[in-house]
Amino acid sequence: MSNITVQLPDGSLREVPTGATAADLAVAIGRRLAGDALAARVNGILCDLGTPLSDGDTVSIVTPASDEGRDVLRHSTAHVMAQAVVRLWPGAQFAIGPAITDGFYYDFRLPNDARFSDDDLERIESEMRTIIAENQPFQREEHTYDEGLALFADQPFKVEIISGVRDGRGGDDESEVSGSLVTSYRNTDSFRDLCRGPHVPATGRLGHFKLMRVAGAYWRGDEHREQLQRVYGTAWESAEALATHLEFLEEAARRDHRILGRELDLFSFPAELGPGLSVFHPRGGTVRRVIEEYSRSRHVAADYEFVYSPHITKSVLFETSGHLDWFSEDMYPPMELDEGQAYYLKPMNCPFHVLIFKARQRSFRELPLRLFEFGSVYRYEKSGAVHGLTRVRGMTQDDAHIFCTRSQMRDELANLLTFVLDLLRDFGLDDFYLELSTRPEGKAVGSDEDWQVAEATLADVARAAGIETVRDEGGGAFYGPKISVQARDAIGRTHQLSTIQLDFQLPARFDAEYVSSDNHRERPVMIHRALFGSVERFIAILVEHYAGNFPTWMAPEQVRVLGVRDDHDEYVDKVRRRLRAAGLRVVVETANEPLGARIRRAKVEKVPYILVVGDSDVAEGTVGVNSRGSDTPERGVDLDEFISRLGDEIASHGSPERRRGT
RNA sequence: GCCUGGGUAGCUCAGCUGGCAGAGCAGCUCAUUCGUAAUGAGCAGGUCAGGGGUUCGAAUCCCCUCCCAGGCUCCA
Structure with a gap:
């Protein structure tokens, strides 16, 4: 009987009898492999172990742990x-x-x-x-x-x-x-x-x-x-x-933002409001305010202008924009006012920003013009589609529209991508990939040529960013293709966050123009971008990413001060006022309950720092520091030293966990 | 919107083939004054999601509506 020769993944050659199968090859290579073998890849094609081999085949054996x-x-x-x-x-x-x-x-x-x-x-x-x-x-x-x-x-x-x-x-x-x-x-x-x-x-x-x-x-x-x-x-x-x-x-379930949101008293979904509508409680409101304020300051630094627009509008706006043609399924039905005039809740902010652009004649000298708004929008999601804060019917987008010339478009997009990734890193998300979503089949406006230019530009920018990019064919919006930033969280799940969309259509539909350097009227290009996506959804992702253990700068309550006995109250109040004066969010709990019970409650509520003060602290001007995630408190820390330490931690967006390297 | 499963106190849940609505935690009051993850006692808390029906009698059985979960479709 003659033999045939096959090539193994490491490049080596092996002879097996004519008519041998992939299973026979596995046996010939080794007993352990033969026992593990599930299937084979022959010349690149996945097949059964029973597949007969031919002379010259390249064969790898497929084992379970792959x-x-x-x-x-x-x-x-x-x-x-x-x-x-x-x-x-x-x-x-x-x-x-x-x-x-x-x-x-x-x-x-x-x-x-x-x-x-x-x-x-x-x-x-x-x-x-x-x-x-x-x-x-x-x-x-x-x-x-x-x-x-x-x-x-x-x-x-x-x-x-x-x-x-x-x-x-x-x-x-x-x-x-x-x-x-x-x-x-x-x-x-x-x-x-x-x-x-x-x-x-x-x-x-x-x-x-x-x-x-x-x-x-x-x-x-x-x-x-x-x-x-x-x-x-x-x-x-x-x-x-x-x-x-x-x-x-189970770990994912423990991090569920809907559960943590209730346990940490961050937000809720009152049944009286209806599906997909949330309210933020004081603690969740603090987290949200910190996030929004930080975002604003970064946008100011990046030369964005801040604008505001109403929540409802006459139908003509969305007729012009095309939303009523392409997006009406996702819009709340109109209110009829003033003898048949229809008003709609806005599902997107973009048409308003185009009107702001159009409010007066624009010069090329003003471009790129970057208009930013925390814009609340309403979308009539199917009832079965709503989910916690990640899929809601009322949400606030950190929305901006950049008006620029065609020649500015590429640089603007490249800078924007850097801006986005930097901002997300500041929130502790640092593992990304990009997704490029192209023209949706049968649900798009605009010329083929515009779409091709837009898709090519985005692909170019994504490539230049040097971050892994995957294509999502047909996943774009009706007015243009988009790049979205996908972030991996602490337990390896990916979430779509920022979206950057290129749009040649809306400026044309609204007849938006600027005057060029050679005194012609030109059409601007519009870039839509939301970095958090929606603030609600971003908070949900952060809650799950941190399992409720917010970094100190975002924590609703940064320090809780506990006196050992109530005769320490005076010193407790002094500590509280010092911390407040340093700009820290601090809460005091008086000694009506045993210290252990108060510590436990603060731990359960995931407060980053618990300060316990007793006789020796009153005498020495110190505090006992119990930091989140640690079970070994630090006694006798100088109060000024603690405040300075915490200031550094907040400035660097750190957390007690990161300080200890856990 | 569709499929499956749910909805009992603020939360987690028990409540059997229909027969007096319960527990723990949280809350309030009082007592307790304590050095790092639960002090004790007492009190209060409910239209059993809402509506209709069957029944002598419904948290329990039937119907409708609302809301929630997991999917499908859709999507930030």
């Missing part, structure tokens, strides 16, 4: 779930079941329009464990389109997928069908699923999974089509990896 390996085992786990559901609900139809970030899902239609309940998850999970214990093989089979249609005749979603691919449609179902032929994976005589693969060799390789929740999901993501029952699960390569993921979810 992105590809996890994808394979998640996808295979989805198949096991489908089989479990079919066993428990004979006649169930299944649609699509891909691997996703951290797990998988599968969409079903149950017989008699039955619905999954939360209790069903346990039953399904238990049936899945049985299937895994049976160690069923995943057997790949290839079929013609007609054979495929016959095999899945009782699975209408599969039939739609097969015929869609056959007719050259539905290429998005890439995890189900691969194009030229139909493949399926058979687990038992009675269960097979349409699938491109690859899959693990047998169900026994799976098991570190948990079903998470049941949800409705539209067939093919189209809200006009049937809604199916989706079951989400998470799956990992080991029990430890699964446990780590579940702990991550």
